[in-house]
Structure formats: structure tokens, C-alpha cells
Amino acid sequence: MNFKEHVLMELKAEIVARNEARRLRIRRRLLAGAAVAGIAAAAAVAVPFLNGAGTPAYAVAKNADGTITLKINEFRDPAQVEKDLAALGLTADVSYVKPGSRCAPDRGETDAGPSFSKEELASKDPEVRKRINAAIDNSPNGKAFKMGGGEVRIRPQHIKPGQTAVMEFTENEDQTSGPEKPRALWQFSGYLVTGPVKPCTVIDDPSWNQMPDPKTNPEAYPPAGS
């Protein structure tokens, strides 16, 4: 076979694989965002709590098991989060971007993550879903970041020297959502970059408004507070 055709075939396969990996990442972000809807609303109520100096009482907490917990409302002040994490010995790069936008994906050397076939991604089989989630949880990025319950848990033991915890956070101004009026409430994306990290170049994110159908994906719309 002519090598140009061979190379073209390899590249087309690469594009398909990348598209699948991206769809998976977007879907996971949406599910994670929807799952904490109720708690995110509660956290918003807590924001007017101010300490004597007139600044929000930030609490980047280090837990007994060595993990670090970040509350959703803390992402509104990226510089402070970076400072607080630095005090705990963690190099972080935090961006707060507007709904409908995100950071361009070329911010540095990062793990490609697990890849799956189209059939696996579309599957409703709980065994397949379990396998996909386990593969994500066991990937380098999945080990370093856990989401849920209105907070992000960082596990520094899975971050190597020279790596930066890159976190991108987007939040909808309107924090109400439901099957009648579906919208993403917030979106968190966390991954590790090895070596230098490029600053966030904000680009459009059309997927922000692409919501799963509540009839076919009821799991994306859990009851508030779950």
C-alpha cells in the first residue's frame, strides 16, 4: 500500500479516537456538575459569611489522609486557591471561565487518558459503565482528582514532582436546573500537566448548551441534594 494512504488511514483513526475521548470528558463533566446541584446552591448561600477583614472565609482543608478538599465556592477566587494550595506544598493553576467558554486544550504535556470504543461509550449496560468509570478513576488524572458532593478532592500522593494540578472551573449565574429547564450548573475539569503550563486561552465551548436528554439519560438529573 502507498504510504500516504497508510498514513491517512492512521490519522483518521486517531481523529475518531480523539473525538470519542473528548465526548467522554464532556459527558463526565456534565454528570459531575448535575450531581452536586443541590449542594452547590447551599454553598452559594454560605458565601456572604465574611470574616472580620471583610473577605470570604476560605477553607482549603487538608485531611488526615493527606488529601486536600476544595469547596466549589472557592473557585471564584483562583489566585487565592493557588496561594492556599501552594501553602500546602501543591503547585496549582486555577482558571475561572465564563459559561459557554473553556480553556484551549493545549496547556502542556498531559496524560491522554483511557480510550473506549463507540459501542462502549453508548452502552447502557451497568457492567460496561462500571468498567469505563473504573478506567477513568484509575487513570493518572482520575487518581489525582475526585469530584462530588459540592467539592473537589485532590490527592497529592498521586501528583509527581514537576507536575501542576491544572483546574478549570465554570459556573452558571442561574443555579436552578431541572428536566423542564435543563442547563449545566457548573463544570469542573481537573488534570495534571508535566513541566511548563501555558496560560488559559479562553475559547468557545459549544458543548456547554448541549444537555443530555432527561428521558434517555435520567442519571444526569438526580434529585437536588443527592
Add this chain to the structure above:
Amino acid sequence: MRRRQADIATDVEAFEVFYRRHVDAITSFLARRVDDPHTVADLVAEVFVAVLDSAHTYRPGLGSEIAWLYGVARNTLSAERRRAFKETRLTDRLGGRRPLDSDDVAELEERIDAESVARRALQAMAGLPDGDRAMLELVVIDQLTVSEAATALGIRQGAARARLHRARHTLRNVPGIAPFVLEGMR
């Protein structure tokens, strides 16, 4: 336009059109710089993978598609040279070679032969400072316009002209090179 360029990284058909439009130019670009058929074939693949990674960096207002693509190809080639240097020091790299049939090898060798004059000219330029040499390469060897070469290198047109002038001035008295650098090659 920017939309269309971004699509080549996600739309298989858009990518195929882009690939077929430029694969010969990129193969020649590489054959002017590398004289081994297998390495040229591997680098063609690497350049187009880099295109997938950086499709969003293309800005139509700043120059032609080919200028942008040559910029990507230059970066790929210098990354490959850094890597090759590191790897030959660490291990002997044997794997990762793409199988080529005899027609492929013959076609690539023909292409490499056809570019031998260009490769000799590039060798003569080797002593120039990096920035000046890069500019001269793109204009004289790869036949880009000054503004396209500026796009490929990500520099301003004024700086590009200054580099080109300096490079031509330095090479003016090298025997056998003067016709190339003063008039262009073809």
C-alpha cells in the same frame, strides 16, 4: 474560515481534503531536510499529528494555510531532532518504523534526489544564526513569500525582512550559493 480550519482536527472528511491538498508539499519540504526515506515517511505522519494538535492556532488573517503548515512542520522537525539526539544517547531506537513497500521507497528516494540541490544549499546556510537561517530557508528553499515566512516563524514582517537581508548579505560571497540566495531557486 477559522471554523473550517478547526474542523480538520475533528471532521474526518475535512481532514482528508486538507491532507490530500498538502501531503506532497510536506513530503518535499521534509525531503529537502532529511535524506532517509523511512524517516521522511515517519515525519510526514508526525507533522499531520501535530496539525491535529494545533489546528486551533491557525488564524486566517495572518497568512496562508501553507505558511501555517510549514511552521508546524518546522516545529515538528526540530522537536524530532531534539528527540533523536536524546534517544541515540540513551538507547538505540529500532521500533516505531512504518513499513514501506518498494514503490514507496522508490518514490521517496526519487523525491529526496530531486531535492539534493536544496539540501546542499541548506548545508551552506548551516553557519548562519538560527533566526536568519530559518528565514532564508523558507523564502529561498521553500519558496514562501516574505510575509508567509514571517507567519510560519511567528514574527513580524519587519523583523522577517531584516533577517532575510542579513542572511543574504552574509552568504553573498560563498561560492556556488550566490545565485540561490540572490535570485531564488526555481
